[in-house]
Amino acid sequence: MSIIIFLSFIGIQILDVLIKPEIDSHRQSTPFLVILGNVQDGGSPHIGCNKSCCAALWENPNLKRKVTCLGLVDPINEQSFLFEATPDFPEQLKALQMFTPFQNENIPNGIFLTHAHIGHYTGLMYLGKEAFNSHRTTVFAMPKMQLFLEKNGPWNQLINEKNIEIQPLVNKAYFHINPLIKVKPFLVPHRDEFSETVGYQIEGPNKTALFIPDIDKWNKWEEDIIEKITLVNYAFIDGSFLESDEIKHRNISEIPHPFINETMDLFSSMPSKERNKIHFIHLNHTNAGLNKHSKQAQKIRKRGFHVAEYLKEFPL
Numbered sequence: 001m002s003i004i005i006f007l008s009f010i011g012i013q014i015l016d017v018l019i020k021p022e023i024d025s026h027r028q029s030t031p032f033l034v035i036l037g038n039v040q041d042g043g044s045p046h047i048g049c050n051k052s053c054c055a056a057l058w059e060n061p062n063l064k065r066k067v068t069c070l071g072l073v074d075p076i077n078e079q080s081f082l083f084e085a086t087p088d089f090p091e092q093l094k095a096l097q098m099f100t101p102f103q104n105e106n107i108p109n110g111i112f113l114t115h116a117h118i119g120h121y122t123g124l125m126y127l128g129k130e131a132f133n134s135h136r137t138t139v140f141a142m143p144k145m146q147l148f149l150e151k152n153g154p155w156n157q158l159i160n161e162k163n164i165e166i167q168p169l170v171n172k173a174y175f176h177i178n179p180l181i182k183v184k185p186f187l188v189p190h191r192d193e194f195s196e197t198v199g200y201q202i203e204g205p206n207k208t209a210l211f212i213p214d215i216d217k218w219n220k221w222e223e224d225i226i227e228k229i230t231l232v233n234y235a236f237i238d239g240s241f242l243e244s245d246e247i248k249h250r251n252i253s254e255i256p257h258p259f260i261n262e263t264m265d266l267f268s269s270m271p272s273k274e275r276n277k278i279h280f281i282h283l284n285h286t287n288a289g290l291n292k293h294s295k296q297a298q299k300i301r302k303r304g305f306h307v308a309e310y311l312k313e314f315p316l
Contacts, residue, residue: 031074031181031204031316033234034099036082036092037066038281038308039290040240041119043087046285053286064310065290067119068213068282070236071096071108072202072316077178078102079109083200083211085139089123095311110138110167112183114213116148116194124155127163136165140175142185143168145195171198180205181316188212189220204316207233213282214238216256218266226267229274234314237263239280239307242287242296260289264303275304283307 044065045054057065067086073096074080080100086092096108113121127134141149146166149155158164169175174182182203190197199212210232218225229235240257258266260280267275280300283289288296289307297307 029075030206031072031076033202033209033314033316034071034073034096035236035279035281035308035310035312036069036071036095037084037086037088038283038310039065039067040282040284040287041067041087041117042285043067043119044285044290049285051286053288053290066092066310070211071099072181073099074178074181075100075102076180079178081108081177082111083202084114084120084213085111085123086119087122089126092123107132107134107137110140110177112140112185112200113142113145114199114211115190115192115197116145117191117214120214121145121149124149124158124164128154128158129161129163134163136162138167139164140167140169140183142171142187142196142198144192148194169198174203186223188215190214190216201232202316207314207316209234209236209314209316211281212237214240215258218258218263220256226270229267229270229277233277235278236281236308237278238282239263239289240282240284240287242289260287260300260305264300264305267305268303272304276306279306279308281308 045057045061066088068084069086069088069092070083072081072083080096080103082092082096093106097103097106107127124139126132127137139149146168149166150159159166169185171185171187174184176182184201185198186201188197188199197214199210199215202209202211208231210228213236215221215238238257239260242260267278280289288294289300291297292307300307
């Protein structure tokens with residue numbers, strides 16, 4: 001066993017011990033979403049970062065710091081799904097399994113992808129023959145994302161070996177998972193080097209959620225984000241950066257995202273019940289909002305918003 005695999009195994013065992021009692025006491029009897037990660041693609045601590053935001057985490061890792069991912073669990077139809085396949089796929093899969101005692105399979109019924117940036121699809125590698133060697137795991141993808149997987153290795157090997165099976169999605173067209181749950185992808189503006197980028201509207205029997213982990217500025221989108229928020233019960237939206245001066249070594253215009261402060265200002269005149277729906281997700285390692293005890297995180301909560309919390313459940 002290689003040292004990397006061994007350390008990953010140990011991490012999963014520790015994760016199991018730390019979180020299982022809490023999860024067991026909050027079992028849902030209706031379909032629900034669960035936060036399985038809230039960090040930007042590179043994770044936290046971030047490769048090459050020795051600044052204050054990461055330094056202590058190299059010595060004492062925070063097991064709740066996982067790359068952005070949602071779990072969808074339907075205990076009625078005994079199904080589960082992931083939104084995103086991240087570099088933290090093994091640990092997130094282990095966490096999801098603790099919500100799904102009804103499933104004998106170790107792999108969820110399907111994985112919905114948003115786009116071809118490293119934090120959102122590379123976890124598929126664990127489904128290959130070098131690792132889990134899964135059989136026809138359903139991967140939901142838009143046309144350009146599907147083409148990217150089919151035309152490039154090692155991803156096309158997963159298809160050729162029948163580890164995964166692509167289920168095509170269509171912009172703004174519902175995919176009915178089962179009679180209780182349907183999912184609608186929709187295009188959003190982003191840096192689309194290899195694929196389009198989508199968000200998802202996830203509708204359960206009673207409630208609806210919006211998932212937009214990556215987007216450029218809100219005013220670049222053809223849709224009105226304010227109106228979108230009024231039509232859903234939860235909104236897990238891009239909170240990559242807190243403010244414009246957060247990144248010192250790169251031109252922030254090269255990595256455009258809605259700053260959390262911008263988004264909060266945009267919604268400042270909305271009623272508190274609307275602001276309460278918003279959970280910022282996909283936070284960069286530099287984002288002080290990741291530390292719930294920071295004054296920045298406290299300010300977010302004081303203004304009526306939230307930062308997505310690892311393992312928090314949202315009934316649908």
